[in-house]
Amino acid sequence: MNINGRTIFFDNPPVITGSAGVCGKKEGEGPLAEDFDAIFEDTTMGQQSYELAESAMLHDAIIRAISNAQISPTDVNFILSGDLLDQCMGSAFAIKDLEIPSIGLFGACSTMALSLSLGAMLVDGGADCVVAGTSSHFCSSERQFRFPLEYGGQRPPTAQWTVTGAGSAVIKSSGDGIKIKSVSIGTICDLGITDANNMGAAMAPAAEKTIYEFLRDTKTRPADYDLILTGDLGFTGSQLLYELMENEHGIDIRNKHNDCGLMIYNLKEQDVNSGGSGCGCSGSVLCSHIIKRMKKGNLKKVLFAATGALMSPTSSKQGNPIPGIAHAVLLEV
Amino acid sequence: MNINGRTIFFDNPPVITGSAGVCGKKEGEGPLAEDFDAIFEDTTMGQQSYELAESAMLHDAIIRAISNAQISPTDVNFILSGDLLDQCMGSAFAIKDLEIPSIGLFGACSTMALSLSLGAMLVDGGADCVVAGTSSHFCSSERQFRFPLEYGGQRPPTAQWTVTGAGSAVIKSSGDGIKIKSVSIGTICDLGITDANNMGAAMAPAAEKTIYEFLRDTKTRPADYDLILTGDLGFTGSQLLYELMENEHGIDIRNKHNDCGLMIYNLKEQDVNSGGSGCGCSGSVLCSHIIKRMKKGNLKKVLFAATGALMSPTSSKQGNPIPGIAHAVLLEV
Numbered sequence: 001m002n003i004n005g006r007t008i009f010f011d012n013p014p015v016i017t018g019s020a021g022v023c024g025k026k027e028g029e030g031p032l033a034e035d036f037d038a039i040f041e042d043t044t045m046g047q048q049s050y051e052l053a054e055s056a057m058l059h060d061a062i063i064r065a066i067s068n069a070q071i072s073p074t075d076v077n078f079i080l081s082g083d084l085l086d087q088c089m090g091s092a093f094a095i096k097d098l099e100i101p102s103i104g105l106f107g108a109c110s111t112m113a114l115s116l117s118l119g120a121m122l123v124d125g126g127a128d129c130v131v132a133g134t135s136s137h138f139c140s141s142e143r144q145f146r147f148p149l150e151y152g153g154q155r156p157p158t159a160q161w162t163v164t165g166a167g168s169a170v171i172k173s174s175g176d177g178i179k180i181k182s183v184s185i186g187t188i189c190d191l192g193i194t195d196a197n198n199m200g201a202a203m204a205p206a207a208e209k210t211i212y213e214f215l216r217d218t219k220t221r222p223a224d225y226d227l228i229l230t231g232d233l234g235f236t237g238s239q240l241l242y243e244l245m246e247n248e249h250g251i252d253i254r255n256k257h258n259d260c261g262l263m264i265y266n267l268k269e270q271d272v273n274s275g276g277s278g279c280g281c282s283g284s285v286l287c288s289h290i291i292k293r294m295k296k297g298n299l300k301k302v303l304f305a306a307t308g309a310l311m312s313p314t315s316s317k318q319g320n321p322i323p324g325i326a327h328a329v330l331l332e333v
Numbered sequence: 334m335n336i337n338g339r340t341i342f343f344d345n346p347p348v349i350t351g352s353a354g355v356c357g358k359k360e361g362e363g364p365l366a367e368d369f370d371a372i373f374e375d376t377t378m379g380q381q382s383y384e385l386a387e388s389a390m391l392h393d394a395i396i397r398a399i400s401n402a403q404i405s406p407t408d409v410n411f412i413l414s415g416d417l418l419d420q421c422m423g424s425a426f427a428i429k430d431l432e433i434p435s436i437g438l439f440g441a442c443s444t445m446a447l448s449l450s451l452g453a454m455l456v457d458g459g460a461d462c463v464v465a466g467t468s469s470h471f472c473s474s475e476r477q478f479r480f481p482l483e484y485g486g487q488r489p490p491t492a493q494w495t496v497t498g499a500g501s502a503v504i505k506s507s508g509d510g511i512k513i514k515s516v517s518i519g520t521i522c523d524l525g526i527t528d529a530n531n532m533g534a535a536m537a538p539a540a541e542k543t544i545y546e547f548l549r550d551t552k553t554r555p556a557d558y559d560l561i562l563t564g565d566l567g568f569t570g571s572q573l574l575y576e577l578m579e580n581e582h583g584i585d586i587r588n589k590h591n592d593c594g595l596m597i598y599n600l601k602e603q604d605v606n607s608g609g610s611g612c613g614c615s616g617s618v619l620c621s622h623i624i625k626r627m628k629k630g631n632l633k634k635v636l637f638a639a640t641g642a643l644m645s646p647t648s649s650k651q652g653n654p655i656p657g658i659a660h661a662v663l664l665e666v
Contacts, residue, residue, distance in 0.1 A: 001459040003410060006434060049651050077336060078518055086419040087645035088439040092521065096643075096656045101339060101518035103451060104643075104658075106421040106437035118436060118451075125458025126334040144647070185411055185434035188425065310429075310437075312420035314477070318382050323429045325437075 001124050006184050006210075007217035013179040014123040016116075016331070017172045018069025021288025022061045023264075023280070024138070024164030030265045035289040036165075037064050043139065043164050051085060054137035054166075055093035057280075058083070061166035062094065062133050065287065069170035069177075076100045076170075077127040080115040082107060083135050083279050084162075085144065090135050100131070108308030109136075109203075109232050110186070112167055112283040113327035116304075117183035119171045120329070133168035136278030145196070145313055158198040158236045160277035163264060167283030169291075178294050182218065184328040186210040188310065193324075196316045200237020200274055203307035206324035207233060208244040211305050214328045215251065222256040226299045229290065230326075231282035231306030232261035234275030260285035260306075282306040294333050302331045334457050339517050339543075340550035346512040347456040349449075349664070350505045351402025354621025355394045356597075356613070357471070357497030363598045368622040369498075370397050376472065376497050384418060387470035387499075388426035390613075391416070394499035395427065395466050398620065402503035402510075409433045409503075410460040413448040415440060416468050416612050417495075418477065423468050433464070441641030442469075442536075442565050443519070445500055445616040446660035449637075450516035452504045453662070466501035469611030478529070478646055491531040491569045493610035496597060500616030502624075511627050515551065517661040519543045521643065526657075529649045533570020533607055536640035539657035540566060541577040544638050547661045548584065555589040559632045562623065563659075564615030564639030565594035567608030593618035593639075615639040627666050635664045 002009045020037040028039030038060060045056040058081070066073060079098065082105035083090035095102055107114035115132030122130055141162040143149055171180065189209055193202040207230050215221065222228060233241055238259045245251045260282040261275035286304060293299045305328040316322070335342045353370040361372030371393060378389040391414070399406060412431065415438035416423035428435055440447035448465030455463055474495040476482055504513065522542055526535040540563050548554065555561060566574055571592045578584045593615040594608035619637060626632045638661040649655070 003460065051647060051651065052653070082437075082439055084420070085645065086647060087417070087441065087643065089643070089645045089648045091439075092643035092656050093648070093653070096521040096523050099520050101520055102658060103447065103518060104415070104439035106415055106424075106439045108420065108437075114436065121455060121458055125454055127336065185436060187432050187434050188429040190429050310420065310422070310425040312418065312422045314384060314419060315422045315426070318384065320385070320426070323425050325435060 001121055005217035006213040007182050009182045010124045013181045014120040014171050014173060015175050015177040015179055016169045017175040017177040018065050019169040019287040019291045020061050020064030020068055021167040021284035022057055022165060023284050027163055027165055027264055032264055032289045035292050037288055050137055050139035051089055052093060054090040054135050054140050058090055058094035058133060058135035058166040061168040062131060065168035065170050073098050073100055075129050076131050077129055078103050078122060079131045080105055080119050081133045082111045084141055108310055109277060109279050110306045110308030110325055110327050111279045112286055113304060113306035113329050116329045117185055117327050120180040120183055123171050123173050129172045131168060131170055134279040134283040135166035136162055136280035138162045138164045141278060155273055156197050157273055159273045160199060160234045160261060160275055161272035162278040163276045163281035165280035165284030167287030169287050178291055179332045181330045181332050184210055184214050186326045188323045188325050190321050190323040192321045194321050196311060199277060199309040200234045201240055202309045202322035203324040204233055204237045204240035204244060206326040207241050207305055207307045210326035210328050212249050222253045225256055225301050225303050227302045228253050228257045229302055229304045230259045232277040233259045233307060234261040236274045300333045304329045304331055334454055338550035339546040340515050342515045343457045346514045347453040347504050347506060348508050348510040348512055349502045350508040350510040351398050352502040352620040352624045353394045353397030353401055354500040354617035355390055355498060356617050360496055360498055360597055365597055365622045368625050370621055383470055383472035384422055385426060387423040387468050387473050391423055391427035391466060391468035391499040394501040395464060398501035398503050406431050406433055408462050409464050410462055411436050411455060412464045413438055413452050414466045415444045417474055441643055442610060442612050443639045443641030443658055443660050444612045445619055446637060446639035446662050449662045450518060450660050453513040453516055456504050456506050462505045464501060464503055467612040467616040468499035469495050469613035471495045471497045474611055488606055489530050490606055492606045493532060493567045493594060493608055494605035495611040496609045496614035498613035498617030500620030502620050511624055512665045514663045514665050517543055517547050519659045521656045521658050523654050523656040525654045527654050529644060532610060532642040533567045534573055535642045535655035536657040537566055537570045537573035537577060539659040540574050540638055540640045543659035543661050545582050555586045558589055558634050558636050560635045561586050561590045562635055562637045563592045565610040566592045566640060567594040569607045633666045637662045637664055
């Protein structure tokens with residue numbers, strides 16, 4: 001890899017040779033239903049807890065991605081995975097029986113971009129094949145981060161709905177598929193946002209920073225991309241991103257931007273307020289819908305910048321701000 | 334990197350050019366006191382919470398390591414860090430103001446070995462300079478994983494004492510220092526241990542697997558090392574590791590093995606039962622005591638294999654087993 005500014009360039013771009021995105025019932029009723037590789041009507045996945053259901057869903061996505069890439073688990077050098085659950089339990093229980101060397105990540109909702117970035121760097125550095133993945137589950141997240149599921153509190157308009165879903169991608173040093181041309185590891189941004197019901201606001205500055213630096217380092221403009229895709233800024237965060245990009249850098253990304261949290265639900269009909277969130281939001285949308293559109297030739301050059309809100313219930317209750325981070329991955333057919 | 338079996342070899346070994354290990358009051362009263370780079374008598378670090386105190390301690394270790402390596406934060410391509418707190422808050426708040434691209438890791442108590450392994454792979458792959466680090470704090474861990482600090486429950490003999498400490502190391506592609514010759518990313522082992530007060534038993538099978546595979550892949554024996562150092566198996570876990578290595582593979586590591594959790598305290602006098610634990614245990618011991626001994630020439634070849642118990646309070650309360658993992662790093666003068 002060559003590093004210029006904040007951006008990492010690959011002379012021989014690693015290739016996503018297989019991927020899969022799976023989701024729960026509510027996501028399966030949204031606009032992307034056709035592209036998901038599986039829709040689980042029973043979001044308990046036959047497990048005894050929602051936490052184990054999340055693991056089962058991620059396990060399913062990983063196996064589908066491996067199958068889609070026409071490899072076997074023994075071909076995989078490393079699996080890179082993380083999630084929102086305390087101590088990343090979703091990933092640990094998803095991959096514990098796969099016998100694949102495991103690199104645990106924590107990037108909150110930026111994990112799909114983090115795992116793809118790091119995976120691409122490892123493949124560029126000499127690994128043959130890695131698997132990247134992540135997951136989230138509405139029920140396991142909601143009761144961990146907010147309230148018991150039975151509690152019927154009102155959600156403010158800025159609140160987002162944690163996606164029940166998982167995504168996984170196989171990255172190899174060569175082969176047919178989507179190329180990872182360059183990546184960018186973000187720095188943490190903290191503008192003092194403390195409202196845990198407005199994660200879009202906490203993450204938008206990180207998205208602005210990473211996208212701006214990527215455009216700067218690659219000497220490109222929004223017009224050079226078919227799509228600039230954020231992870232889960234939702235409606236509020238996306239509007240803030242537009243303002244920040246315009247006011248701070250004079251760059252208008254409105255025509256090229258979309259957000260996985262806006263795409264996965266019908267915002268008005270599905271009662272999700274500002275949109276979808278969670279690691280599984282960008283994980284499931286990127287690894288199914290986006291990659292399928294790229295394979296069909298509908299999208300050729302996608303800058304994927306997933307954001308994460310680095311908060312815990314403890315840090316929020318202690319009155320701390322919510323630091324944000326965004327990692328970016330340039331995908332090309 | 335070249336991968337043989339589970340082991341990753343570097344033709345041009347990355348170098349640890351600086352490091353620092355810091356700790357709290359109790360650790361500063363133990364046998365390694367002289368080698369710690371700082372001992373904080375006030376384990377609140379002047380912060381408003383123990384969680385922020387942990388972050389302040391990790392921040393301190395990172396700054397000391399960067400200073401020890403005679404570089405500045407702007408020289409660092411990536412910082413790799415993780416900890417035990419929910420959503421890795423210890424790391425997020427430690428590094429949020431450093432403006433360094435941040436790769437969040439979760440490896441529980443194996444994090445020091447995971448961050449060194451991954452850091453070495455990134456440097457081998459083309460990064461100039463990375464920082465690896467981790468932390469734990471008795472007070473933030475105890476109340477998160479077990480009981481409120483005020484609760485005076487009796488601890489079984491197998492229980493370990495979470496170390497208040499942090500460690501950090503700077504890895505560069507060349508320079509004076511300790512060479513990272515090869516690394517191994519572990520697979521998750523689950524032998525069905527469910528006792529959260531016996532993490533040594535949960536982690537010993539992972540240590541056995543990683544150490545055995547490393548010896549196999551490198552065609553070496555325990556006699557080829559000055560020290561085989563585990564992270565925090567404690568007394569119980571170390572005894573189990575000896576038995577597993579002997580019974581499963583006919584390999585006796587007793588004469589060459591030590592464990593950071595056994596080294597950091599006077600087990601009998603300091604009332605820590607089976608020994609120290611936590612990410613900061615191997616983090617602080619490796620980055621201070623061990624690296625200083627290596628620099629003095631007292632140790633020349635050290636196989637560092639830190640273990641992690643991939644448990645959360647939720648997973649344990651739901652009756653799930655505790656999966657273990659171990660990553661290994663071969664350090665040579």
